[in-house]
Amino acid sequence: MAASNGRTKRQRGEIETLPSGSLRVKVYAGVDPISGKRHYLTEVIPAGRTAAKEAEKARTRLLAQVDERRNPRTRATLDQLLDRWLEVADIEATTRMGYVNKLNKHVRPVLGKLPVGRLDAETLESFYASLRRCRDWCGGRAYVKHRVEGEHTCTAKCRPHACKPLSASSVRQIHWILSGALSRAVRWRWIAVNPAGQAEPPAPPHPDPQPPNPADAARIINEAWRDPDWGALVWLAMTTGARRGELCALRWQHLDLVAGVLTLRRTAYLDEHGELREKDTKTHQQRRVAIDPETIEVLRKLHSRYLDRLAQLDANADVADYVFSPEPDNSRGYRPDTITQRYGRLAIRIGIESHIHALRHYSATELINAGVDVRTVAGRLGHGGGGTTTLRVYAAWLSESDQRAAGTLAARMPPRPVTPTRTAESSPYQLTAAKLREEIAAGTLGPGDQLPAVAELAATHGVSVGTAHRAVALLTAEGLVNVVRGRRATVAQPRNE
Secondary structure (H helix, E strand, O other): OEOOOOOEOOOOOEEEEOOOOOEEEEEEEEEOOOOOOEEEEEEEEOOOOOHHHHHHHHHHHHHHHHHHHHOOOOOOEHHHHHHHHHHHOOOOHHHHHHHHHHHHHHHHHHHOOOEHHHOOHHHHHHHHHHHHHOOOOOOOOOOEEOOOOOOOOOOOOOEEOOOOOOOHHHHHHHHHHHHHHHHHHHHOOOOOOOHHHOOOOOOOOOOOOOOOOHHHHHHHHHHHOOOHHHHHHHHHHHHHOOOHHHHHOOEHHHEEOOOOEEEEOEEEEEOOOOOEEEEEOOOOOOEEEEOOHHHHHHHHHHHHHHHHHHHHHOOOOOOOOEOOOOOOOOOOOOOHHHHHHHHHHHHHHHOOOOOOHHHHHHHHHHHHHOOOOHHHHHHHHOOOHHHHHHHHHOHHHHHHHHHHHHHHHHHHOOOOOOOOOOOOOOOHHHHHHHHHHHHHHHOOOOOOOEOOOHHHHHHHHOOOHHHHHHHHHHHHHOOOEEOOOOOOOEEOOOOOO
């Protein structure tokens, strides 16, 4: 093909013939930003009369795809898209903080400078695979992980890097964050197609709640009760299944100890500056949780200790004060991370592996094991979807509960009819043989006497001819009867003669 300057223009892409006669179209699409390898778009055209024409069409189509990615509608990078998306996205404060942390730690250092138009499904899936190998993006290189940056004297905290994969759930979260941002880019006409919609994230992990067993739960309560106020918090977490943020935001006005009802309205969290804040619960709905008499007594004593401290401080009680607080006057609630850390130290002291959220799992599994229906459990825990989350997370305990339900139903069934037990000689041929055996033993049929004909035996005992044959065969096997072909059976001589 000649260009305007007279030189031959190099053709982009190539078409090669395979040994089978098919044609393979191959177009260079640049260097993969993740692996650093050359990337090609390929397509195989089956052999045939129109194969050459179809291959040329495929080459043109693949070239158009490459050109579209090289010349997108905008030159914006992924960093710029994420910044713009976070400005306009309507996201809860805690959710936004989680998004920002994941993007800053895992996405921006690797893909941030890449133009949005160059992102494709292969790039994203290669990125996910790399995170599943090492969350620190080491690329297989060995290096020393220092505790601080700059010149310093290394200590035991400076040690060789060891690859630690990012969990499948975290990679899936990153995928959905990118999918949301790229979907907005399509709406803004920055790109034509959302590449995250074509990429496949890791499979979702199977839920694996690990609640403490009853023995460990008792040890946890006993250890926590060394500080009665802390023990009351752990007790309430076990009996209500409340989230740690909900317990931190709980105030005395939310407790009705007369009616035995706890109202969970708010949840505490830390903002991006580390300041303690409050917001709606996770499902944006308040819930009323019934509490048992023992828990009511625990909270009464907790309230009594609160009033005693106020009397010593010469302060007045306020229903807006927090139920659990590090302050003597309960004017400030706990930070959620403080609850997590204190519980973690408790678990280490008694030698178990547990975390504060495991108390929520304990509440759920004990309720299910007690036969409480799933919708009630979901309501107490604050699960959305009418119990869908409860079913998904606690499927194993539901199975165990189902087995107990089957046992309970069996216990309430009417008595099972008893089938008469068959004796050793209950079959017709055995009964017939038994009667003949009695006649032989009584001497009615003596040695050498002929037995009645088979037809006669059948008529006498009310059985079929075949059954009579089986009776005679049984006596023959026992040595009581002799059978000679063509003759009637005779009683055998006793064996001791």
